[in-house]
Amino acid sequence: MSGEEGRNDKERRIGDERLKDEVMTCYAASCGLCRRNCPIYDITGRMVHSSTGKNRIIRGYMEGKIEPSQELAEAVFTCTLCGNCDVMCAVPNTEHFIAMRQELVEKGFFMGPLDAVSRNVEETGSIYAQPMAEPRPGKVTVYAGCRWGYRANALRRILAVLELAGMEPRILDEVCCGYPLRVFGFKDRYDANRGRLVKVLEGQEEILTLCPTCTVELVEGNGLPARHALEAMVERIGDMEVKRPLDAVVTYHDPCHNARYMNVVDEPRDLLRHIGATIIEMPNHGVHITCCGGGGGLVATRSDLATEVGKARVQEAVATGATILTTDCPTCFSNLREAAQEMGNPIKVTLIWDLLLRALR
Ligand code: SF4
Ligand code: SF4
Known part of the structure; x- marks a missing residue:
């Protein structure tokens, strides 16, 4: 595995035939099921913030009817990528939005704070521009990720729980899982980080994660044998007094x-x-x-x-x-x-x- 290999079958790029078909399917259906429980649409009530609206933007853009702009970027980035619209629909909508974010960044329209965060990863390996979790020896590889690496006290408490469940957590010299780079639209930075990440984690038989987002990125984005530490905890439940x-x-x-x-x-x-x-x-x-x-x-x-x-x-x-x-x-x-x-x-x-x-x- 290398940083250059493709991510997975879910990934979409603007101009892909699959993506064209999917946004046309949405246009034809216009069912609006995705708007039920869309956390952003629920608050703003603006169609451009819903999955339906974003798919229409993407369709218009691919047909040359909509020009890239900062206003467009603001609409596309106003989304938590929560996946409610993936669950409610037959097409992978969040992958559409990520593809559009990457397209807009390529065209020079990005969100300043997200550029800053992704630069942090590029320069330091962490979204916080702080050292990642301190490496430690052990028998079970635990991937702490940026967020727990930054919160050293909380991480200590989590590792104490894993120890109480009979595990000996090992932490490697980590870098960010890369998810923020990908979904903030910075594909080149994502690809560069991916090479570093895989170098650190390749060869591990099992990786226990502490952040659900890291889990998805390690598994789907990198084909690594990761799963959430809560799953390993449940397997030991009988031994936990x-x-x-x-x-x-x-x-x-x-x-x-x-x-x-x-x-x-x-x-x-x-x-x-x-x-x-x-x-x-x-x-x-x-x-x-x-x-x-x-x-x-x-x-x-x-x-x-x-x-x-x-x-x-x-x-x-x-x-x-x-x-x-x-x-x-x-x-x-x-x-x-x-x-x-x-x-x-x-x-x-x-x-x-x-x-x-x-x-x-
Ligand atoms: S995104 Fe899916 S659920 Fe939402 S309007 Fe389009 S087809 Fe319907
Ligand atoms: S992923 Fe975005 S558009 Fe889809 S339901 Fe969540 S906030 Fe709404």
């Missing part, structure tokens, strides 16, 4: 990349039940989640909108009557916690790893 049961009613927010692309839905719930939690589901859960608002670069380009989406999700959690809203994704966690803070903390937002640590140690 619960010392302090969690006597609380909890609702779980499924990260889109876990639920919609990796089918990791039962595992966090099994773990929560194991430590004594009572789970009460939000109406939208599993593949039919509603987004936290934090994906697709929206936090950097439209933080106001990202927070509004997060607040809607927090409100959904509050309405269940649960006292704790938990999740495992670092992006979802940050965005939901910030949204909850702006709402006066009507519910406690906690990482599932912290609930596990409290119960197991």
Whole structure:
């Protein structure tokens, strides 16, 4: 495997016959199913922000009826890439939007904050321009990624949970998984980073990930044998002694990349039940989640909108009557916690790893 090989069959490029067929299918159907639960359309009510609208933009662009522009870029980038419209539709809409983002960047129309983030990766290997997680020896390769690498204390707690489950986590000298570069439209930077990433992770028999987005990128983008660490945790559930049961009613927010692309839905719930939690589901859960608002670069380009989406999700959690809203994704966690803070903390937002640590140690 090398950084130059193609990603996978899902990838689309502007001008591809498949992409042309798919946007024509959408145009002919115009069913609007994708607009149900589109977190952005729900708030702005603007068709250009829906999957239908973006597909029409792409069709118009490919037919030469729409010129690339900054205004067009702003419409296309106003999206969390949550994948609700992939689940509701027969075509891979988010791959369309990523292809259009890459096309716009190639034409010189990009979002400044996303350019800055992707330059950070190019120059330092991390979206934060900070060192990645400190390498450590062990027996099970764990890929921390930028977000946990940046949060050293939280990472220490996660690794402590894995140790309590009988694992010896090893961390390599990581670079970013590359997902931000790809979806922010910087294909050349993505390809360059991919070579570095594969060099670090190639040859590993198994890679446990701590971020759902990294999991998808390692598996689908690079063909690496990665899976979320929660899956490995569940396999050891029988050996995990619960010392302090969690006597609380909890609702779980499924990260889109876990639920919609990796089918990791039962595992966090099994773990929560194991430590004594009572789970009460939000109406939208599993593949039919509603987004936290934090994906697709929206936090950097439209933080106001990202927070509004997060607040809607927090409100959904509050309405269940649960006292704790938990999740495992670092992006979802940050965005939901910030949204909850702006709402006066009507519910406690906690990482599932912290609930596990409290119960197991
Ligand atoms: S994107 Fe899919 S679900 Fe949405 S209008 Fe087009 S065909 Fe229908
Ligand atoms: S990916 Fe999510 S935010 Fe973007 S258009 Fe589809 S449903 Fe809406």
